[in-house]
Amino acid sequence: MSVTLQDVCFRYAGSGVGVSAISLAIAPGELLALIGPSGCGKTTVLKLIAGFLVPDRGRVLLAGQDATHLPTRARDLGIVFQSYALFPHMSALDNVAYPLKVRGLAAALRRRRALEALDMVGLAGEASRRPAALSGGQQQRVALARALVFRPKALLLDEPLSALDAARRCEMRDEIRRLQRAHGIAALHITHDQEEALSMADRVAVMGRGRILQLGTPTEVYRHPANRTVAAFVGGANLWDGRVAGPAAVDTALGRVVTRPHGFAAGAAVAVLVRPERFRAGEGPDGINTFRGTVERDRFLGSVRRFDLKVGSTTLSVETADDTPASSVHVPPDAVQVIVAESDCNGG
Numbered sequence: 001m002s003v004t005l006q007d008v009c010f011r012y013a014g015s016g017v018g019v020s021a022i023s024l025a026i027a028p029g030e031l032l033a034l035i036g037p038s039g040c041g042k043t044t045v046l047k048l049i050a051g052f053l054v055p056d057r058g059r060v061l062l063a064g065q066d067a068t069h070l071p072t073r074a075r076d077l078g079i080v081f082q083s084y085a086l087f088p089h090m091s092a093l094d095n096v097a098y099p100l101k102v103r104g105l106a107a108a109l110r111r112r113r114a115l116e117a118l119d120m121v122g123l124a125g126e127a128s129r130r131p132a133a134l135s136g137g138q139q140q141r142v143a144l145a146r147a148l149v150f151r152p153k154a155l156l157l158d159e160p161l162s163a164l165d166a167a168r169r170c171e172m173r174d175e176i177r178r179l180q181r182a183h184g185i186a187a188l189h190i191t192h193d194q195e196e197a198l199s200m201a202d203r204v205a206v207m208g209r210g211r212i213l214q215l216g217t218p219t220e221v222y223r224h225p226a227n228r229t230v231a232a233f234v235g236g237a238n239l240w241d242g243r244v245a246g247p248a249a250v251d252t253a254l255g256r257v258v259t260r261p262h263g264f265a266a267g268a269a270v271a272v273l274v275r276p277e278r279f280r281a282g283e284g285p286d287g288i289n290t291f292r293g294t295v296e297r298d299r300f301l302g303s304v305r306r307f308d309l310k311v312g313s314t315t316l317s318v319e320t321a322d323d324t325p326a327s328s329v330h331v332p333p334d335a336v337q338v339i340v341a342e343s344d345c346n347g348g
């Protein structure tokens, strides 16, 4: 089932805060990650899809049908929140079987389906345990099984993996993707973890101040951010203000930077973006885009080395695979993007 929002606006009564002009469509089997600074409206969007909130304007469509005023229970959505909200007095099995009970299925069928769902998340052996006797990760798995047991038409996930350690998180990401793809379930996934969003999602929507600032594939959003706010929010970013000096050149506080061809008019105020991993140690050919400075905050992170290079009053954030930090670095022109100077909605 597809999930569509058409120009949805919502304001919390008396606060003036909410979301506006939200349009998005999630296809069956697709996972859309929703990211953005705290308070930008991600959970509000989820609640509008779930039917916990009703839009002031615009429409919510489920499988192409207008569901704007449909009650939550009639929407058939699997929802997993950060707090798993399991019933503490019930076993894992009864927790998972609960949505089937609400839907009036016979006891034997409920039990069979709930066991299948627990098996699906690798917890068939823990069916009789109560939540208190399960680890945080196991509880999240039970919550996921409970959200999937009634074969929901769409899955809404609000920080469902936040309580897990790194290894379990990776496992669960794969698990969610596998289940949701295999069953053709449209999924909305809210996360604070950008790596999780970029690695899991088919597409990513970046929100700021109640609006969608950009919606695209992970590569598009990372490589071609629509504006400075998105660039700064998604991944590490070196951003410098500048003025266009030519079709592939921008003057900045660090001097003239040669860029990929950018299409902005001469003299336009722009921002220059260089991702930390695009720097190379040493001087560039003919000294182009070469920056010399003092190494600060050098950290070895296993697969990469991350350090700051203080160049005049600007600090560059650099990531390399080298064994030692470099006091001079360069960036190839094709790794330098030019983007709109300012966004009209700066974060949340």
Ligand SMILES: Nc1ncnc2c1ncn2[C@@H]1O[C@H](COP(=O)(O)OP(=O)(O)OP(=O)(O)O)[C@@H](O)[C@H]1O
Pocket (backbone or CB within 6 Å): 012, 013, 015, 017, 018, 036, 037, 038, 039, 040, 041, 042, 043, 044, 045
């Ligand atoms: N019930 C409410 N009444 C009034 N304002 C609210 C209510 N719930 C949320 N808000 C406000 O609406 C805005 C969006 O909140 P929302 O929970 O959607 O943000 P979020 O992006 O999910 O944040 P976080 O990442 O911190 O969970 C915030 O400014 C928040 O303070």
